[in-house]
Amino acid sequence: MFMLEKAMAGSRRYWLWIFCLLAVIGTGLVCYLRQLDHGLGITGLSRDVTWGLYIAQFTFLVGVAASAVMVVLPYYLHNAKAFAKVTILGEFLAVSAVTMCMLFIFVDMGQPARVLNVLLYPTPHSIMFWDMVSLGGYLVLNAVIALVTLRAEREEVPPPGWIKPVILISIPWAVSIHTVTAFLYNGLPGRSLWLTAILAPRFLASAFASGPALLILLCLLLAKVTRSPLFREPVQKLGVIVTYAMSISVFFVLLELFTAFYSQIPEHTESLRYMFAGLDGHTRLVPWMWTSNALALGALALLLVPRYRHNDSLLAIASGMVFFSLWIDKGIGLIVAAFVPSPLGAITEYSPSLAEALISLGVWAFGLLILTVLSKIVLAVRARSLMEAVK
Amino acid sequence: MNLTRQAFLRLTGIAFLTGAARKLVAAVTGPRWAMAVDAAKCATQPNCTRCIAACHQAHNVPAIPDPRHEIHWIAKEPFARTFAAEEDQYSPVRALPAMVLCNHCENPPCVRVCPVQATFKREDGIVAMDWHRCIGCRYCMAACPYGARSFNWEDPRPYIHNPNPEFPTRTKGVVEKCTFCAERIGTGRPPACVEACPQKALVFGNLADPQSPLRALLASRRHVRRKPELGTQPNVFYFL
Numbered sequence: 186m187f188m189l190e191k192a193m194a195g196s197r198r199y200w201l202w203i204f205c206l207l208a209v210i211g212t213g214l215v216c217y218l219r220q221l222d223h224g225l226g227i228t229g230l231s232r233d234v235t236w237g238l239y240i241a242q243f244t245f246l247v248g249v250a251a252s253a254v255m256v257v258l259p260y261y262l263h264n265a266k267a268f269a270k271v272t273i274l275g276e277f278l279a280v281s282a283v284t285m286c287m288l289f290i291f292v293d294m295g296q297p298a299r300v301l302n303v304l305l306y307p308t309p310h311s312i313m314f315w316d317m318v319s320l321g322g323y324l325v326l327n328a329v330i331a332l333v334t335l336r337a338e339r340e341e342v343p344p345p346g347w348i349k350p351v352i353l354i355s356i357p358w359a360v361s362i363h364t365v366t367a368f369l370y371n372g373l374p375g376r377s378l379w380l381t382a383i384l385a386p387r388f389l390a391s392a393f394a395s396g397p398a399l400l401i402l403l404c405l406l407l408a409k410v411t412r413s414p415l416f417r418e419p420v421q422k423l424g425v426i427v428t429y430a431m432s433i434s435v436f437f438v439l440l441e442l443f444t445a446f447y448s449q450i451p452e453h454t455e456s457l458r459y460m461f462a463g464l465d466g467h468t469r470l471v472p473w474m475w476t477s478n479a480l481a482l483g484a485l486a487l488l489l490v491p492r493y494r495h496n497d498s499l500l501a502i503a504s505g506m507v508f509f510s511l512w513i514d515k516g517i518g519l520i521v522a523a524f525v526p527s528p529l530g531a532i533t534e535y536s537p538s539l540a541e542a543l544i545s546l547g548v549w550a551f552g553l554l555i556l557t558v559l560s561k562i563v564l565a566v567r568a569r570s571l572m573e574a575v576k
Numbered sequence: 577m578n579l580t581r582q583a584f585l586r587l588t589g590i591a592f593l594t595g596a597a598r599k600l601v602a603a604v605t606g607p608r609w610a611m612a613v614d615a616a617k618c619a620t621q622p623n624c625t626r627c628i629a630a631c632h633q634a635h636n637v638p639a640i641p642d643p644r645h646e647i648h649w650i651a652k653e654p655f656a657r658t659f660a661a662e663e664d665q666y667s668p669v670r671a672l673p674a675m676v677l678c679n680h681c682e683n684p685p686c687v688r689v690c691p692v693q694a695t696f697k698r699e700d701g702i703v704a705m706d707w708h709r710c711i712g713c714r715y716c717m718a719a720c721p722y723g724a725r726s727f728n729w730e731d732p733r734p735y736i737h738n739p740n741p742e743f744p745t746r747t748k749g750v751v752e753k754c755t756f757c758a759e760r761i762g763t764g765r766p767p768a769c770v771e772a773c774p775q776k777a778l779v780f781g782n783l784a785d786p787q788s789p790l791r792a793l794l795a796s797r798r799h800v801r802r803k804p805e806l807g808t809q810p811n812v813f814y815f816l
């Protein structure tokens with residue numbers, strides 16, 4: 186079933202890694218049980234800042250999921266052979282990211298036992314309904330595509346013909362998941378930080394930088410673990426994608442800053458001032474945001490100079506910087522800052538509680554576990570075909 | 577009971593049509609509830625919080641000491657904060673108190689975003705809530721531009737010191753807010769806050785009735801609403 190047996194054989198290192206992930210998941214689970222018992226009061230959230238780490242992680246990970254399209258599109262539409270070996274990885278990355286998204290929404294719910302109400306009372310005028318539809322669909326699409334193509338690869342037959350239209354559908358679908366996720370925020374009156382038509386393009390640009398950056402790191406890691414050159418091939422091409430996407434992403438942020446600070450409309454500047462300079466002495470986000478800025482600029486410096494970018498180790502460093510910069514931007518700043526100041530001008534600061542952080546780590550570990558197992562299956566299938574080719 | 581298919585279909589059709597017609601008639605002829613806050617009258621009693629106490633007592637609103645987890649349905653805020661964009665530093669009304677509560681918006685963003693219709697607009701204009709359906713996603717709190725909503729971050733019951741057995745308590749994990757005392761106006765009584773105000777600074781009434789005292793006041797006195805530029809069309813008015 187789903188070639189799961191392939192994930193059950195591995196080295197000591199492999200099992201140690203799995204064990205570590207399970208331990209983190211277990212810790213998260215214990216904290217979640219406490220949250221379930223006590224309520225969301227164990228988080229750092231408040232009446233004024235009602236969404237925090239969970240929803241921000243969700244937002245960031247929708248981007249990672251959507252970025253699978255950055256390998257699927259060049260491979261299937263432009264026949265970019267370098268991506269032949271990573272499309273499946275990209276799709277599996279999407280599967281694991283979407284799973285994490287759903288878990289983050291779930292752990293954020295005050296009444297998780299009522300989750301099925303979303304299906305019992307489908308509400309098309311709520312963007313959350315459409316987000317559920319698009320994320321669910323995307324999960325199924327990617328899982329089916331990856332498993333079918335992988336199976337074909339194992340049997341050494343061409344993939345069935347019906348999968349091609351499914352793959353084509355998955356391309357605009359990827360764009361849709363992040364667009365709909367942006368719509369969750371930018372259709373709300375009174376949250377000026379989000380009330381910007383550029384939010385969806387901004388989300389997409391940052392997603393197409395952070396996702397492929399993660400894929401570069403994954404490929405380099407797999408190349409190291411398996412000592413196979415196959416995974417190095419797409420890395421440079423992905424590097425170009427990250428360079429473009431990151432440049433566009435930074436450009437979009439600058440557009441936001443210009444609009445807000447040149448117009449000087451208070452509602453539009455307040456949240457941004459809170460992020461980058463602090464408001465009335467409240468500066469909790471400031472060090473984070475400047476770290477994000479510094480990482481973004483550093484990464485761009487490495488990426489934009491071809492000599493640096495062509496060096497795999499420097500590219501890896503740049504990818505790490507891109508990933509963390511955008512994680513801070515979307516996984517912390519953008520969600521929290523929209524709630525500061527409150528509609529009545531109050532400034533309530535937020536920082537996640539320990540339990541909240543551990544639950545988030547647990548969800549991340551669960552996603553990594555899925556990604557590990559799925560990558561392992563890919564490796565096992567490929568190792569066999571490689572061996573047979575040698576024979 | 578013997579019912580032919582045709583008769584059954586006819587009956588269902590009639591039932592459906594009468595239901596729809598009744599809704600329509602109610603929407604056209606029924607009441608549209610609204611409130612006005614007379615800030616000057618309210619200001620004559622600077623330390624009074626009787627409306628808040630009455631509301632919170634009637635509705636089992638918990639008194640949670642941690643300000644981050646606070647729950648309130650109605651609160652007292654100065655005009656300087658409630659109408660921050662409108663009141664410059666020289667304005668005489670900056671210090672006036674403005675009772676803030678859910679505006680029961682004509683076009684409520686909270687209702688638009690709720691994924692399970694746990695908050696909904698009734699025909700009489702009240703934005704009501706179903707606390708048994710709410711999944712606690714807090715999307716409505718992000719959508720409300722007035723900060724009218726509170727979330728139960730923990731079990732509220734230990735903080736309800738003098739429970740009112742006539743009104744339900746809530747559980748942890750659901751959102752709550754002012755209901756315009758739907759349970760009271762159904763029996764012809766005014767909302768608890770209106771009844772409690774010694775200065776009669778809160779006026780509750782029916783916008784659909786041109787003869788109502790509320791309509792007369794609105795027609796004769798200058799008034800403002802919170803953030804009208806957002807298109808939510810609040811149904812709480814403030815006299816200066």
Ligand code: SF4
Nearest residue numbers: 678679681684686720
């Ligand atoms: S004031 Fe807020 S909670 Fe009340 S109806 Fe308007 S948007 Fe909804």
